[in-house]
Amino acid sequence: MLSNREVCRPKQMKMSQVENLQYLRGFGSEFSSEDPRCPGALPKGQNSPQKCPYGLYAEQLSGSAFTAPRSDNRRTWLYRIRPSVGHKLYGQFPKGNVVHDWTECEPNPNQMRWKPFDLPSYGESVDFVEGLNTVCGAGDPKLKVGLAIHIYSCNVPMKNRGFYNADGDFLIVPQVGTLKITTEFGRLEIQPNEIVVIQQGMRFNVNVTGPSRGYILEIFGRHFVLPDLGPIGANGLANPRDFLTPVAWYEDRDEIYEIVSKYQGKLFVCEQDHSPFDVVAWHGNYVPYKYNLENFMVINSVSFDHCDPSIFTVLSCQSDQKGTAIADFVIFPPRWSVQEHTFRPPYYHRNCMSEFMGLILGQYEAKRDGFNPGGATLHSIMTPHGPDVKCFEQASNEELVPFRVADGTQAFMFESCLGLAVTKWGAKVCQKLDPDYFKCWQGLKKHFKEPEFV
Ligand SMILES: O=C(O)Cc1cc(O)ccc1O
Numbered sequence: 001m002l003s004n005r006e007v008c009r010p011k012q013m014k015m016s017q018v019e020n021l022q023y024l025r026g027f028g029s030e031f032s033s034e035d036p037r038c039p040g041a042l043p044k045g046q047n048s049p050q051k052c053p054y055g056l057y058a059e060q061l062s063g064s065a066f067t068a069p070r071s072d073n074r075r076t077w078l079y080r081i082r083p084s085v086g087h088k089l090y091g092q093f094p095k096g097n098v099v100h101d102w103t104e105c106e107p108n109p110n111q112m113r114w115k116p117f118d119l120p121s122y123g124e125s126v127d128f129v130e131g132l133n134t135v136c137g138a139g140d141p142k143l144k145v146g147l148a149i150h151i152y153s154c155n156v157p158m159k160n161r162g163f164y165n166a167d168g169d170f171l172i173v174p175q176v177g178t179l180k181i182t183t184e185f186g187r188l189e190i191q192p193n194e195i196v197v198i199q200q201g202m203r204f205n206v207n208v209t210g211p212s213r214g215y216i217l218e219i220f221g222r223h224f225v226l227p228d229l230g231p232i233g234a235n236g237l238a239n240p241r242d243f244l245t246p247v248a249w250y251e252d253r254d255e256i257y258e259i260v261s262k263y264q265g266k267l268f269v270c271e272q273d274h275s276p277f278d279v280v281a282w283h284g285n286y287v288p289y290k291y292n293l294e295n296f297m298v299i300n301s302v303s304f305d306h307c308d309p310s311i312f313t314v315l316s317c318q319s320d321q322k323g324t325a326i327a328d329f330v331i332f333p334p335r336w337s338v339q340e341h342t343f344r345p346p347y348y349h350r351n352c353m354s355e356f357m358g359l360i361l362g363q364y365e366a367k368r369d370g371f372n373p374g375g376a377t378l379h380s381i382m383t384p385h386g387p388d389v390k391c392f393e394q395a396s397n398e399e400l401v402p403f404r405v406a407d408g409t410q411a412f413m414f415e416s417c418l419g420l421a422v423t424k425w426g427a428k429v430c431q432k433l434d435p436d437y438f439k440c441w442q443g444l445k446k447h448f449k450e451p452e453f454v
């Protein structure tokens with residue numbers, strides 16, 4: 001565990017954008033934080049005093065069963081101006097394209113590639129919640145097994161609106177635009193090439209200053225962990241100290257707020273007469289966090305052959321089957337490529353897992369054409385895929401000198417042991433599915449030569 005007192009400002013942030021936001025460092029740590037305007041707001045030595053300091057209410061947010069083993073137990077105590085329960089009735093939220101009906105379309109095993117998803121059009125005002133669109137998924141939030149992949153596309157702040165997901169955790173991968181996120185735990189700012197995880201039940205508000213787009217991996221009923229490192233040793237890949245959690249920050253605003261909830265795959269909304277971001281102090285190990293992908297310590301082959309992409313796993317949500325993920329978040333970061341006598345790009349592949357890929361920046365090494373930032377691909381279970389013709393011919397003939405691969409680029413993969421079903425939005429409504437994708441493999445030549453004397 002890391003010190004929960006260490007406060008930092010990440011190196012890549014520009015001062016003009018950050019309003020001096022501070023963060024706590026560590027992954028899975030026990031943190032505590034008080035808004036400096038109210039020193040001593042955290043009760044001393046107990047969670048539920050008869051009267052809390054400053055007349056605050058105590059509220060526990062549980063991210064695991066009370067009885068989960070200590071290593072998996074997640075909860076935070078929030079000390080807030082009013083408890084969350086003071087809201088009106090929920091009704092349906094009529095906007096957005098969030099679904100969890102995986103039977104909307106017939107199964108389709110074809111390789112799929114989406115052109116960059118649309119940003120809101122000129123003159124349209126769409127906030128983060130209204131701009132959520134489900135592309136594919138599997139499982140059921142009621143059973144707490146499964147996942148959904150969404151694209152968000154928005155251009156205005158959420159104003160007096162807070163959102164929480166009762167179904168699971170959101171791993172948000174911005175691709176265009178900075179997200180200024182206010183949560184019950186404090187404020188975070190996330191730029192493209194950073195990710196943020198906001199876990200089940202945590203209320204948040206997203207402020208954007210222009211057209212913004214990104215990908216969301218939602219996992220139902222479980223949480224992300226750092227992958228085990230095995231023989232890599234105690235350090236490497238995503239290091240715990242690079243995960244950043246906000247410090248407590250509150251607003252005391254008696255105004256009408258809408259609370260939007262994703263519950264059993266649908267959006268609901270209710271009103272309350274005050275801001276939900278009224279937590280003055282908190283302590284616990286169930287928190288939102290962000291991570292800069294630049295900090296990933298890349299490990300790979302320095303001799304020969306192509307490592308499986310699991311070597312680039314940032315975060316994993318494990319299933320009950322040993323070593324098998326409901327969802328892995330894997331990146332393809334800039335690195336040196338040095339393998340000798342090796343076909344260096346990704347190999348041709350058929351997988352018992354589903355592979356959904358997105359592109360944050362630049363180009364993907366196995367396909368330089370047609371897979372563009374803000375777009376996506378899906379290679380379903382056992383559907384063949386791999387380098388396109390151009391990539392194969394080039395990599396089979398190039399001189400194998402050390403070179404930087406993927407400089408200025410960042411592709412990623414959501415890999416899942418579940419079979420993913422594409423929604424109507426993903427297949428039709430978004431109008432981005434590229435019917436020509438399969439053609440990138442059509443020109444793969446026969447190079448086979450039989451020996452002349454057999
Ligand atoms: O492009 C893909 O399909 C992802 C991928 C990358 C890689 O380096 C090896 C296997 C693999 O599936």
Ligand SMILES: [Fe+2]
Binds near residue numbers: 349351379385
């Ligand atoms: Fe693959």
